[in-house]
Amino acid sequence: MFYEKIVPLKLRDFLKNPSHESLKELLLHNTGETDYVDFKSDWIEISKLAKHVLAISNSGGGCIIIGVMQYDDGSLELKGLTDDEFLDKADVDNKLQHLLPKYLRYRTEDFIFTEDIHPLLNMKRFQVLIIDYDPRYVPYTSVVTRGELRYGAIYVRQGTKTIEATNERLVEVILRKVQSGGSDSDERSLQEHLEHLKILQYEYDHTDDDKYKQYLHQLIVRKMKRIESYLDLDISEFFPS
Numbered sequence: 001m002f003y004e005k006i007v008p009l010k011l012r013d014f015l016k017n018p019s020h021e022s023l024k025e026l027l028l029h030n031t032g033e034t035d036y037v038d039f040k041s042d043w044i045e046i047s048k049l050a051k052h053v054l055a056i057s058n059s060g061g062g063c064i065i066i067g068v069m070q071y072d073d074g075s076l077e078l079k080g081l082t083d084d085e086f087l088d089k090a091d092v093d094n095k096l097q098h099l100l101p102k103y104l105r106y107r108t109e110d111f112i113f114t115e116d117i118h119p120l121l122n123m124k125r126f127q128v129l130i131i132d133y134d135p136r137y138v139p140y141t142s143v144v145t146r147g148e149l150r151y152g153a154i155y156v157r158q159g160t161k162t163i164e165a166t167n168e169r170l171v172e173v174i175l176r177k178v179q180s181g182g183s184d185s186d187e188r189s190l191q192e193h194l195e196h197l198k199i200l201q202y203e204y205d206h207t208d209d210d211k212y213k214q215y216l217h218q219l220i221v222r223k224m225k226r227i228e229s230y231l232d233l234d235i236s237e238f239f240p241s
Contacts, residue, residue, distance in 0.1 A: 003060030003176065005060075014026045023065075028120065034157075035059045035158070037062050040068070041067070046095050046147075048147060053104070061131055067081040081126060089110060099142075099143070101141070104134075111126045139177075141153065141154050167203065174200065
């Protein structure tokens, strides 16, 4: 699953149907990195890779394409991967497994282009790490401290960068979660529900936009009802009519 408003459209097509043809269209008509797609010329250190996976999943899902160099001016070089750079996809997935939350879903796919495809792609090989978005479980937090990962941190994408989420970005993640219908998972812990409420309340207290404030108020009420249900409470016990 991925966020319904994911861009660019070629990426959306690829995620719906990860094939050689859809990857070719994505690579040949791409405008550069976004919140949902990242390019790497080669496989990177595993904890750094896990950080990007967390960020993309929290931001709406997407993929990391290995074998593409993006330069500072935004241009791409479809270099492909050599024999030494082309890794066993099961090995990649198994290494990531120990660094990511239990419910975060991802997989690595191999793409080997043959001759007469396109001058920029002929006989080149790429690997793509496809990362799902599940609004029931976001925001995902880092489960370890290792390398660039910090235990408990929430990472998101900001254009071409992976950053630790600010309060404003956390609100965006939660709003997207609500819009996607994933805010009421029974597998959420009480601590997570309270953390969501804290973030929404903070944003409510620090905005001057009346329309936005009204919307946040509605979310706060919904979240409070969710917490009451989680605790099996009847609010009328505390506020009798």
